[in-house]
Amino acid sequence: MEYIHFAFTAFYQFGDAFAFLVLSAMGLAVIFGMMGIINLAHGEFIMCGAYVTVATARLGVPLPIAMLCGSLAAGVLGMVLERTIIHRLYHRPLDSIVATWGISLILTQGTLIVLGSSMAGISTPLGSFSVGNYSYSTYRMVLLGVAVLVLIGLYLLFHHTTFGIHSRATIQAPHMAKAAGIDTGRMYSLTFGLGAALAGLAGALYAPTISIVPTLGANFLVESFVTVVVGGADVFLGTAPAAATLAVIKAFLTGWQGQLMGQVGLLITVMVVIRILPQGLSGWLLKGRT
Amino acid sequence: MTTNSTNLLSVEGVISGYGTTSVLQEVSLSVGRGEVVAVIGRNGVGKTTLMKTLIGLIKNRQGIIRFDGKDISALESHERARLGIGYIPQGREVFSRMTVWENLKVGEMLQQPGEGVDYERVYEFFPILKERANQRAGTFSGGQQQQLAIGRAMVGKPKLMLLDEPSEGIQPNIVKDISRNILKLNRELGVTILLVEQNLDMIMTMAQRCYVMDKGKITHELANEQLRDRDAMRRILAV
Numbered sequence: 244m245e246y247i248h249f250a251f252t253a254f255y256q257f258g259d260a261f262a263f264l265v266l267s268a269m270g271l272a273v274i275f276g277m278m279g280i281i282n283l284a285h286g287e288f289i290m291c292g293a294y295v296t297v298a299t300a301r302l303g304v305p306l307p308i309a310m311l312c313g314s315l316a317a318g319v320l321g322m323v324l325e326r327t328i329i330h331r332l333y334h335r336p337l338d339s340i341v342a343t344w345g346i347s348l349i350l351t352q353g354t355l356i357v358l359g360s361s362m363a364g365i366s367t368p369l370g371s372f373s374v375g376n377y378s379y380s381t382y383r384m385v386l387l388g389v390a391v392l393v394l395i396g397l398y399l400l401f402h403h404t405t406f407g408i409h410s411r412a413t414i415q416a417p418h419m420a421k422a423a424g425i426d427t428g429r430m431y432s433l434t435f436g437l438g439a440a441l442a443g444l445a446g447a448l449y450a451p452t453i454s455i456v457p458t459l460g461a462n463f464l465v466e467s468f469v470t471v472v473v474g475g476a477d478v479f480l481g482t483a484p485a486a487a488t489l490a491v492i493k494a495f496l497t498g499w500q501g502q503l504m505g506q507v508g509l510l511i512t513v514m515v516v517i518r519i520l521p522q523g524l525s526g527w528l529l530k531g532r533t
Numbered sequence: 534m535t536t537n538s539t540n541l542l543s544v545e546g547v548i549s550g551y552g553t554t555s556v557l558q559e560v561s562l563s564v565g566r567g568e569v570v571a572v573i574g575r576n577g578v579g580k581t582t583l584m585k586t587l588i589g590l591i592k593n594r595q596g597i598i599r600f601d602g603k604d605i606s607a608l609e610s611h612e613r614a615r616l617g618i619g620y621i622p623q624g625r626e627v628f629s630r631m632t633v634w635e636n637l638k639v640g641e642m643l644q645q646p647g648e649g650v651d652y653e654r655v656y657e658f659f660p661i662l663k664e665r666a667n668q669r670a671g672t673f674s675g676g677q678q679q680q681l682a683i684g685r686a687m688v689g690k691p692k693l694m695l696l697d698e699p700s701e702g703i704q705p706n707i708v709k710d711i712s713r714n715i716l717k718l719n720r721e722l723g724v725t726i727l728l729v730e731q732n733l734d735m736i737m738t739m740a741q742r743c744y745v746m747d748k749g750k751i752t753h754e755l756a757n758e759q760l761r762d763r764d765a766m767r768r769i770l771a772v
Binding site: 405408409411412415416418419420421422423424425426427 | 588589590609610611614615620622626628629630631635638639640642643685686689
C-alpha cells in the first residue's frame with residue numbers, strides 16, 4: 244500500500260505541474276509557433292481571463308460559464324490588439340517584442356488604476372479527496388483533465404478542420420497560401436485571437452487558486468516561456484513533450500527540495516536545452532524533415 | 534495587341550518590379566477565353582515577375598490588369614485567386630509538411646459560387662494524388678510535387694491557370710504527361726492557360742500562340758504557324 248500511495252503522490256505532483264505548464268504555455272506557443280511573434284503581453288491575456296472570470300462568477304454566473312467568458316474576453320482583446328497594433332509588426336520580430344511589452348505595461352498599470360490593487364477572489368471549487376493519509380485537491384485533477392482535453396482539441400482543430408489546414412498552409416508558405424486564395428491577414432488575426440483565448444483560459448482556470456491582482460500574469464510567465472523555449476516552434480511536437488519533461492523535473496525537485504528548487508530546476512533545464520537544442524525539442528524532432 | 538470582350542486576361546502597359554527597380558517595362562499582352570498562350574524567353578528576362586504580378590504577389594506600379602473584364606490591379610492575391618485564377622509557381626511550392634489531401638483541400642478556395650469542386654478529374658489526371666492522399670507532400674519527387682501543384686490549382690475549377698516553368702527540373706516523360714493533361718483540361722473544360730516556359734518541346738506541343746519576352750518587354754508575338762517552325766523558334770530564342 245505504501246508504494247501505491249507514493250506512486251499516487253508522484254503522479255499527482257506530475258499531473259499538477261504538467262497541467263500548469265501546458266495551460267500556461269499553450270497560448271504563447273500558438274502565437275509563437277504559428278506567427279513567430281514573441282508575445283510579452285501573454286501574462287496580461289492570462290490576467291484578463293482571470294479578472295473576467297472572477298467578475299462574472301461573483302455576479303452569480305456558474306463557474307464553467309464564467310471561465311468561458313474569461314477566455315472569450317481575452318480572445319477578443321487579442322484580436323483587437325492584433326488588428327490595431329501587432330499586424331504592423333509581422334516582419335519586425337524585435338519591434339514586436341518591444342510593442343507587446345509596452346502593451347503588457349499599459350494593461351497591468353491600467354488595471355491597477357481602474358480596478359485597484361486587488362479584487363476579491365473566488366474559492367477553489369470541488370473540495371478534496373484522500374488517498375491513504377494524504378488529501379488532494381480534486382480541482383487540480385480536473386485541471387489535468389482539462390489540459391489533456393485542450394491538447395486533443397487543438398490537435399483536432401489544426402489537423403481536421405478547414406481553419407487548421409489554412410492556418411498551417413499560412414505558416415508554411417505565406418505567399419503561396421495567399422496566391423492560393425487564403426486571406427492570410429484574417430488567418431493571422433484569428434490565430435492571434437486563439438492564442439490570446441488560450442492564455443485567457445489559463446487565467447480563467449487558475450483564477451480560483453490565486454489572488455486576483457493586476458500583476459498575476461507574472462506568476463505564469465516563467466513557466467510558459469520555459470516550456471515554449473524548450474519545446475520550440477511546433478505546438479504538438481514541442482509544447483506537449485516539453486511540458487511532460489519539465490513536469491517530471493519540476494515535480495521531482497519540488498518534492499525533494501521545495502518550490503524554489505523546482506523553479507531553479509526549470510531554469511537550469513532551459514539553459515541546457517538552449518545550448519544543446521537551439522531549435523527546441525520540436526526542431527530536433529523535425530530535423531531532416533522538410 | 535487587341536483588347537476585346539472575348540479576352541479573359543488583358544494586360545496593358547504594366548510596369549512592376551522589386552523595390553525601386555522595374556523588371557517589367559510596359560508589358561502588354563492578352564489571352565482569349567479557352568486559349569493556350571505561352572510566354573517564352575531566357576533566364577532573367579522577367580517571366581516569373583510577370584506571373585507574380587498577374588496573381589498579385591507583386592503589385593504593378595502602372596498599367597492595367599483586366600481579368601474577365603474587370604480591373605484587378607488593386608486586388609490582393611487571395612482576392613484575385615478567388616475570382617478563378619489557379620497559380621502554379623516556379624518550384625511548385627507545395628505545403629511540404631501537410632499531406633497531399635490537405636494540399637488539395639487548400640485548392641477549394643478557388644471554387645466559384647454554385648460551381649463546386651472537382652476531385653474526380655484531379656484523381657483521373659494524377660492517380661498518384663489519390664493513392665498517396667495521406668503522404669506528406671514534402672516526401673514527393675519533383676515531378677510528383679508538380680502534379681500536386683497543378684492538382685491543387687485544378688480542384689476549384691479555375692477559369693485561368695498560370696503556370697510558371699512547369700517543366701523545370703522534371704523528367705522528360707513526366708513533362709509529356711503533364712503537357713498532355715493540361716491540354717486535356719483546356720480542351721475538355723475550356724480552362725484558359727497562360728504558361729511561362731523555356732522548354733521548346735513543351736511550348737511547341739501546347740501553345741496556340743506565343744509571346745517572346747526580353748529585358749522586361751514583349752519583343753515578338755508568334756502565331757500558331759510560326760510556332761511549328763523549329764528553326765525560326767531557335768533563332769528568336771537566341772536573340
